[in-house]
Amino acid sequence: MIVEADKKSFQDLTRYTEDIKEKMHASGAALVIMKDNKFVHEWYSGTHHFAPGARKIDHYSQFNVYSTRVTYVGLAAALAVYEGYLNLDDKLSDYFKQLDKRILGETTVRHLITRCTGLKIKNDTVQRVFDLGTYIEGKRPDLLAEIVEQATGMTVNEILSERVFEPLCLNGTEWVTEGKSTLVCDIHSPGTHPSIRIGSNNGDERNLFVNSRELALWGSLHLNKGLMDGKQILPGGVFNLATTIQSPKGLDQTLPKFGFFWWLKDNQVSWEQNELGKELPEGSYQILGASGCSCLVIPRYNAVAVRMYNSLYTYENKNFDYIHDIQTFGNLVVKELKLN
Numbered sequence: 001m002i003v004e005a006d007k008k009s010f011q012d013l014t015r016y017t018e019d020i021k022e023k024m025h026a027s028g029a030a031l032v033i034m035k036d037n038k039f040v041h042e043w044y045s046g047t048h049h050f051a052p053g054a055r056k057i058d059h060y061s062q063f064n065v066y067s068t069r070v071t072y073v074g075l076a077a078a079l080a081v082y083e084g085y086l087n088l089d090d091k092l093s094d095y096f097k098q099l100d101k102r103i104l105g106e107t108t109v110r111h112l113i114t115r116c117t118g119l120k121i122k123n124d125t126v127q128r129v130f131d132l133g134t135y136i137e138g139k140r141p142d143l144l145a146e147i148v149e150q151a152t153g154m155t156v157n158e159i160l161s162e163r164v165f166e167p168l169c170l171n172g173t174e175w176v177t178e179g180k181s182t183l184v185c186d187i188h189s190p191g192t193h194p195s196i197r198i199g200s201n202n203g204d205e206r207n208l209f210v211n212s213r214e215l216a217l218w219g220s221l222h223l224n225k226g227l228m229d230g231k232q233i234l235p236g237g238v239f240n241l242a243t244t245i246q247s248p249k250g251l252d253q254t255l256p257k258f259g260f261f262w263w264l265k266d267n268q269v270s271w272e273q274n275e276l277g278k279e280l281p282e283g284s285y286q287i288l289g290a291s292g293c294s295c296l297v298i299p300r301y302n303a304v305a306v307r308m309y310n311s312l313y314t315y316e317n318k319n320f321d322y323i324h325d326i327q328t329f330g331n332l333v334v335k336e337l338k339l340n
Contacts, residue, residue: 010041013332026311028057030212034304049185049194062209063308066289069208073141074260076156078242085151099126114247114258133248145204156203172211175201189313219295219304277330305333
């Protein structure tokens, strides 16, 4: 059942979500809020692209979530750790035999999932660009996916399909291999042609499409530590691993902290580097994708907030501050939850 947006509930958050849709030049947007395991607010706006006749955004619309997908790879890895196939202290050199072992050194899976390897890896070459565990780098879920497959003999998609997607009937969550009408196009910049990113269904590429309700359910699965509709989908310990700080103890306390790729709220982190708003309580966690899609989990309020966009014009657009945007979104979610 769809919960229609009403004029009194979450109105500031809805208005802000619409404003950002215009500022980032997205053609479509969605906003879904869950509270106490119920959908309490849903709002949809725009179309799958800007051309005439484009399909309207609705609860079936599947957005490419881009980096939000890393938490899916992360959960598969957390499950592999929990079940003994993988260890966070395993060295990367154990899995990437083709790379220079001297440069990889003491770099572990823990450094990889918390984004502080200090390495630049491309094809069969590796460079060290900063000392191990001293700074935060870009995400490499493709490397983690390869490790998971080596350790378990199954791809990320195979693991999640068998253990999560099929038990929960998540039919709107998939690594897309061909086009279809429910897919929302990417808008690269004003005036450019829309596109759809497709790839393999192994779970290691940037082609994960999810509808807004199912991304909220993904957050809810983590919030409830694997319990969904009275059924324990995965052991609670898997989610304890995925959503608690796994960053090395020696990491500078002012740098962002991560679970299995989830950004975790830590008040010691400097605000210019933190994607989580000041009003979010400790224990909150979040993931943000390049297209503007994000999933925010706030255990203190037993709530999940999801927003969806389809614009890749967020980093090149000098008039758009994506850090300020996502911080503002989180702060508004907290404000609205207190009112509702």
